[in-house]
Amino acid sequence: MRKISAKDIQECVRRLAQKANFSLRADVQRAILAAFRKEKSSRGRKILSELLENARAARNDSLALCQDTGLPVVFLEIGPDVDLRGVDVAAAVQKGAAQGYREGFLRTSIVEDPLRRGRPKFGPCVLHTAFVRRKGLKVTILPKGFGCENKTQLRMLPPTAQKDCVEDVIVSVVKDAGPDACPPYIIGVGIGGTSDYACQLAKEALLRPIHKRSRLKHVAEMERSLINRLNRLGLGPMGLGGSTTVLGVNILTYPTHIAGLPICVNISCHVLRSASDVL
Amino acid sequence: MSSNPERAGLRIPHSGGSKVVRLSTPLDLSVLSSLKAGDEVLLSGRVLTARDQAHRRFVGLLKKGSGLPVDVKGRIIYYCGPTKTRPGAIIGSCGPTTSGRMDEMTVPLLAAGLKGMIGKGRRSQKVRQAVKKYKAVYFLATGGAGALLSKKVRALRRVCFSDLGPEAVAELTVKDFPLIVGIDTRGNDIFK
Numbered sequence: 001m002r003k004i005s006a007k008d009i010q011e012c013v014r015r016l017a018q019k020a021n022f023s024l025r026a027d028v029q030r031a032i033l034a035a036f037r038k039e040k041s042s043r044g045r046k047i048l049s050e051l052l053e054n055a056r057a058a059r060n061d062s063l064a065l066c067q068d069t070g071l072p073v074v075f076l077e078i079g080p081d082v083d084l085r086g087v088d089v090a091a092a093v094q095k096g097a098a099q100g101y102r103e104g105f106l107r108t109s110i111v112e113d114p115l116r117r118g119r120p121k122f123g124p125c126v127l128h129t130a131f132v133r134r135k136g137l138k139v140t141i142l143p144k145g146f147g148c149e150n151k152t153q154l155r156m157l158p159p160t161a162q163k164d165c166v167e168d169v170i171v172s173v174v175k176d177a178g179p180d181a182c183p184p185y186i187i188g189v190g191i192g193g194t195s196d197y198a199c200q201l202a203k204e205a206l207l208r209p210i211h212k213r214s215r216l217k218h219v220a221e222m223e224r225s226l227i228n229r230l231n232r233l234g235l236g237p238m239g240l241g242g243s244t245t246v247l248g249v250n251i252l253t254y255p256t257h258i259a260g261l262p263i264c265v266n267i268s269c270h271v272l273r274s275a276s277d278v279l
Numbered sequence: 280m281s282s283n284p285e286r287a288g289l290r291i292p293h294s295g296g297s298k299v300v301r302l303s304t305p306l307d308l309s310v311l312s313s314l315k316a317g318d319e320v321l322l323s324g325r326v327l328t329a330r331d332q333a334h335r336r337f338v339g340l341l342k343k344g345s346g347l348p349v350d351v352k353g354r355i356i357y358y359c360g361p362t363k364t365r366p367g368a369i370i371g372s373c374g375p376t377t378s379g380r381m382d383e384m385t386v387p388l389l390a391a392g393l394k395g396m397i398g399k400g401r402r403s404q405k406v407r408q409a410v411k412k413y414k415a416v417y418f419l420a421t422g423g424a425g426a427l428l429s430k431k432v433r434a435l436r437r438v439c440f441s442d443l444g445p446e447a448v449a450e451l452t453v454k455d456f457p458l459i460v461g462i463d464t465r466g467n468d469i470f471k
């Protein structure tokens with residue numbers, strides 16, 4: 001058994017919180033560079049080059065890539081060999097995230113009471129746990145900015161909905177987001193499960209490297225088709241025109257009920273941040 | 280491109296042919312009205328940061344007929360809530376937030392003399408009309424480039440509402456802060 005202490009978890013989350021906020025994910029950076037080379041709009045190219053410069057500035061100066069350092073979503077994947085007896089896991093995660101944010105001079109973006117609001121704090125984060133077959137404890141943090149989180153939509157489609165209809169829903173959600181949520185976007189889609197699980201899948205989809213397509217052939221095809229369709233919208237960087245509207249479309253599916261087809265589309269801005277480690 | 284049905288409902292602005300204008304504060308209203316949607320602007324001078332909660336308070340005070348803790352007449356508001364400032368630094372990461380959330384609270388500020396706003400994304404028709412009526416300008420800054428934009432800030436002075444944390448009102452002194460005109464004084468909108 002692999003004994004993991006509260007200290008280990010706290011330290012890991014602290015470190016990942018800063019890493020995610022200071023250094024742009026390598027896959028996202030590569031995708032922006034590739035888009036910059038392909039983009040025909042001169043304004044679009046200029047904006048994409050600013051994003052690459054921003055990533056450099058953030059990493060060099062340990063500055064947040066974006067001032068919206070998000071609401072951190074933490075995923076714990078617990079392997080069969082992990083021994084957490086006696087450990088207050090949730091508390092360790094919260095402490096680590098808050099410490100990472102505080103010591104990294106990130107932003108207090110979270111209000112304790114969603115209705116009465118009040119003075120913003122560094123936490124708490126949202127915590128998801130899963131039991132998995134892989135050994136060890138995998139810790140992932142995804143600081144989700146709210147400009148784009150606000151554009152996320154859930155639709156409960158009828159079970160008879162065809163593939164085209166599913167694609168149309170995804171395209172319409174991106175159109176609704178328009179220029180507001182810092183395009184070029186990365187689109188995370190969850191299809192299947194229940195309403196809540198589709199939303200979680202949509203978020204988890206953002207964790208997959210954006211150049212990798214789904215392992216399911218028909219889903220990978222849908223991803224490719226959507227990337228093409230969305231980039232033909234002409235929205236472009238910052239919505240000011242161009243061929244770079246999305247950097248990637250990642251779809252995750254799960255079995256669902258005979259009576260339904262839940263689909264959640266989670267929009268991520270180009271500052272898609274996440275960092276992982278295995279304890 | 281216009282034959283592409285996917286584009287229906289998404290108006291894509293024309294780019295190209297835009298010029299770079301240097302703008303400074305206090306604002307010269309004749310320079311302001313010479314700006315056209317799509318122009319690139321380098322702004323030097325002072326702007327006030329204010330976002331959701333500060334707007335709510337401003338509008339509440341204006342409704343009651345009381346004065347604002349800071350005069351917005353002739354000034355520019357930047358929709359920005361920066362990260363914490365590292366010791367020895369001037370400001371943290373400081374890009375724009377989504378402007379649309381301020382739409383419902385913008386007209387009273389324009390009526391009170393506000394002349395400029397900086398943010399990202401679309402504005403409502405009401406805002407567009409008020410921008411035209413009060414001869415103000417809505418500027419766009421690059422979203423998600425807050426680390427880069429922080430290099431353009433030369434000073435930060437706290438003004439009011441410190442209990443709002445990152446949403447407190449501050450006065451930033453900026454130098455060559457890069458902007459694009461989103462809505463000009465004639466109500467032309469880059470996204471329309």
Ligand code: SF4
Pocket residue numbers: 066067068069144145146147148181182269270271374375376377422423424
């Ligand atoms: S949408 Fe993303 S890039 Fe834009 S301000 Fe929010 S977190 Fe930053």
